[in-house]
Amino acid sequence: MRFWRGVAAIVAKDVAAELRSKETLSAMFIFALMVVVIFNFAFELRVENVRQIAPGVLWVAFAFAGILGLNRSFVLEREGGCIEGLMLTPVDRSAIYMGKLVGNVLFMLVMEAFILPIFAVLFDVPILNPALWLVIILGTIGFAAVGTLLAAMAVNTRVREIMLPILLFPIAVPVIIASTRSTGQILDGLPLSETYTWLRLLLAFDIIFTVIALLGFEYVLEE
Amino acid sequence: MNKLGDSWLLSLIGLTGLAVIVSLYLVFVYVPTELIMGIVQRIFYFHVPSAWVGFLAFLVAFVAGIAYLMRREPRWDMVEVSSIEIGVLFSTIALVTGSIWARPIWNTWWTWDPRLTTTLVMWLYYVASLMLRRVVDSEDRRARFGAILSIVGFVNVPVVFLAIRLWRTIHPVMFSSEGFEMAPGMLLTLGSSLVTFTLLYLCLLVIRVRIEYLSSELSRLRQLSIPARS
Numbered sequence: 001m002r003f004w005r006g007v008a009a010i011v012a013k014d015v016a017a018e019l020r021s022k023e024t025l026s027a028m029f030i031f032a033l034m035v036v037v038i039f040n041f042a043f044e045l046r047v048e049n050v051r052q053i054a055p056g057v058l059w060v061a062f063a064f065a066g067i068l069g070l071n072r073s074f075v076l077e078r079e080g081g082c083i084e085g086l087m088l089t090p091v092d093r094s095a096i097y098m099g100k101l102v103g104n105v106l107f108m109l110v111m112e113a114f115i116l117p118i119f120a121v122l123f124d125v126p127i128l129n130p131a132l133w134l135v136i137i138l139g140t141i142g143f144a145a146v147g148t149l150l151a152a153m154a155v156n157t158r159v160r161e162i163m164l165p166i167l168l169f170p171i172a173v174p175v176i177i178a179s180t181r182s183t184g185q186i187l188d189g190l191p192l193s194e195t196y197t198w199l200r201l202l203l204a205f206d207i208i209f210t211v212i213a214l215l216g217f218e219y220v221l222e223e
Numbered sequence: 224m225n226k227l228g229d230s231w232l233l234s235l236i237g238l239t240g241l242a243v244i245v246s247l248y249l250v251f252v253y254v255p256t257e258l259i260m261g262i263v264q265r266i267f268y269f270h271v272p273s274a275w276v277g278f279l280a281f282l283v284a285f286v287a288g289i290a291y292l293m294r295r296e297p298r299w300d301m302v303e304v305s306s307i308e309i310g311v312l313f314s315t316i317a318l319v320t321g322s323i324w325a326r327p328i329w330n331t332w333w334t335w336d337p338r339l340t341t342t343l344v345m346w347l348y349y350v351a352s353l354m355l356r357r358v359v360d361s362e363d364r365r366a367r368f369g370a371i372l373s374i375v376g377f378v379n380v381p382v383v384f385l386a387i388r389l390w391r392t393i394h395p396v397m398f399s400s401e402g403f404e405m406a407p408g409m410l411l412t413l414g415s416s417l418v419t420f421t422l423l424y425l426c427l428l429v430i431r432v433r434i435e436y437l438s439s440e441l442s443r444l445r446q447l448s449i450p451a452r453s
Contacts, residue, residue, distance in 0.1 A: 146375070153368050157358040167355060167372070170348035171379050174386035181390060201389070205382065212378055216371045219292055 003098075006091030010099025011106070014073065018107065024072040028111040032065035036119060054123040055183040059139070059176055061119075062112055066143055067168065069107045070151040071161040073100055078155050087221055097148060097217040101210070104144040112136055125187050131195065132186045138202040139179030142209050146171050149213035152220045175209070178202045232429055239426050242419040249412040257409075266324045268412055272420035274317035274342065280310030280424060281349065285377035288370035297439065298432075300366035303373050304356065305431035307349050309424060314346045337388040344383050348376050 018024055039057040040050070047053055077083040086096055116136075120127040147168050154163040169176075182198035250268045257264035284306040291299035321339065322332050333339070352372040359365040405413070 149371075149375070153355065153371070156364060156368075157355060158360060159358045163351075163355050163358065166351040167348070170344050170351065170383075171375065173344050174379075174382045177386045177390045197389070201386070205386075208378070208382060212375055216375060219367050219371055222367065 003092060003095050006089070006095035007098045007102060010086070010096060011102045014099070014103035015106065017076070024069055025107055025110060027072075028065040028069050028107065029114050031068055032061040032111055032115045033118060035061040035064050036115065036122060040122065050123055051125060051187070054119070054125050055180050055187060057123070058115075058119055058183060059180045061115060062108070062136075062140070063143060063169075063172065063176060065111055065115075066104075066108050066140070066147065067165050069111070070104055070144065070147040070168075071154070071164050073104055073107075073148075074151045074155040075161060083221070093218045093221055094214050096221065097152075097214055100152075101144055101148045101213075104148055105141055108140045108144060109137065112140065129186060131192055132183065135179055135182045135186065135195075135199065135202065138199065138206055139175055139183075142175035142179075142202060142206045143168075143172050145206060145209040145213050149216050149220065152217065156220075171209075174205050175202065178205060232426075232433075235422070235429065236426055239419070239422040242415070242422050246412070246415045246419040249415050254408050254412040255406070260328055263324060263327050266320050268416040270317060270320040270324060271413060272416045273313045273320060275417060276420045276424045277310050277314035277317055277342070277345075279421065280306045280313060280428075281345065281373075281377055281380070283428070284310065284373040288373035288377075291366060291370040292374075297366065298436070300369060301432050301435040301439075302428070303366075303369055304353075305428055305435055307353060307369075307373060309427050309431065311346065311349050311353065313420075313424070314342055314349070318342060318346065335387075337384055340387045341380065341384040344387075345376070345380055348379070352376060 036057055039053070039060070043050065043053055043057075074083075077086065087093075089096075116127050119125070147164070150167045150171070151164050154161060154167065157163055178198050178201050182195045182202065185195045185198070186192075246268070250265055254265070254268075256262055284303045287299045287303035287306060290296075291303060318339075321342075325334065326332050352369070355372065356365055356369050359368055
């Protein structure tokens with residue numbers, strides 16, 4: 001109970017700070033939009049049917065914009081020396097991780113909710129589908145779970161946010177594959193039973209990544 | 224390290240040298256040329272052991288990473304970083320020899336087969352983790368981050384493999400990676416190569432850990448000598 005109260009307090013703090021400035025969310029949104037548009041330029045003349053590349057474009061945009069948010073969440077903590085403050089609070093390190101993770105997932109989901117309608121217009125794909133939303137939520141959790149751990153490490157280096165993408169993408173390969181494939185199958189209108197395997201896998205990846213990151217996080221914030 | 228350690232290392236190097244000579248004889252003279260693939264198949268005896276040593280090195284780093292987080296002894300960190308460096312080296316050799324072998328046999332330099340892709344992803348990750356170590360200033364933090372990364376990376380390898388295999392099975396399978404039966408002579412040669420590469424790994428690991436140990440010893444002595452000089 002105490003654990004979750006700590007988590008809720010950290011999430012509330014991050015959301016309040018973000019609502020005041022809206023810096024991170026707007027940057028994530030514009031960046032994701034830019035990725036979608038650039039992919040249109042890059043592929044349109046060579047690809048017969050842009051709908052074929054739609055799932056890939058969507059997830060590249062989500063992942064790249066997600067990196068921005070993940071980095072930002074710890075850079076902010078470091079700038080004001082807030083991370084020491086967080087570590088002094090009487091909650092477990094795992095509660096700090098959980099709070100940061102929930103915050104990051106929330107921000108990514110908000111950004112994705114704004115991108116999705118624009119994506120539907122540009123690529124002419126149906127998005128009013130709860131199965132698609134489920135895939136997006138699961139994929140985002142998996143990506144942010146390991147991303148939150150690696151971001152906490154990356155901001156403690158000399159080069160700060162540069163390290164996160166090169167460490168995170170190799171680790172996130174399974175999540176990206178599972179999300180892209182299931183998004184593709186759903187957009188193609190295949191029956192949900194086809195996607196079921198991938199959904200189950202995504203769920204498994206989410207659990208594995210969250211558990212590893214939760215265990216590892218204890219050792220990241222130590223001094 | 225002392226004299227005893229030196230003589231132990233020297234005999235390990237001697238043994239490895241002997242194994243290298245035996246294996247080279249087996250690979251280039253003893254073993255018959257493969258009927259279908261021809262002479263290029265001999266790269267197999269370098270390719271498979273390199274891939275094996277790459278994997279073994281990351282396994283050792285994983286174990287050393289856990290040991291470091293539990294015991295906090297710097298030597299486990301030295302083993303961890305040394306093993307990852309050697310692992311990256313041998314994975315590179317495995318990727319390059321695999322590509323050279325694939326060109327005449329599969330008629331392409333590269334395919335997104337699960338094993339190849341997993342090796343590539345693993346390679347990228349460990350290179351990135353070595354880069355992270357270089358940009359962490361505090362020694363204790365560097366060791367901790369290195370240990371976490373070696374654990375996360377190794378746990379991730381089977382997950383990546385599984386995901387990529389499922390991803391590819393939906394596409395038609397164009398090539399199967401193991402297309403030939405192994406004759407007893409080939410099996411013997413492969414076994415000998417595997418032993419040789421493993422010995423070579425041990426040599427490199429011991430030497431690399433010694434370098435790490437000596438450089439930390441050197442910086443400790445420097446620290447001591449600064450107040451004496453002033």
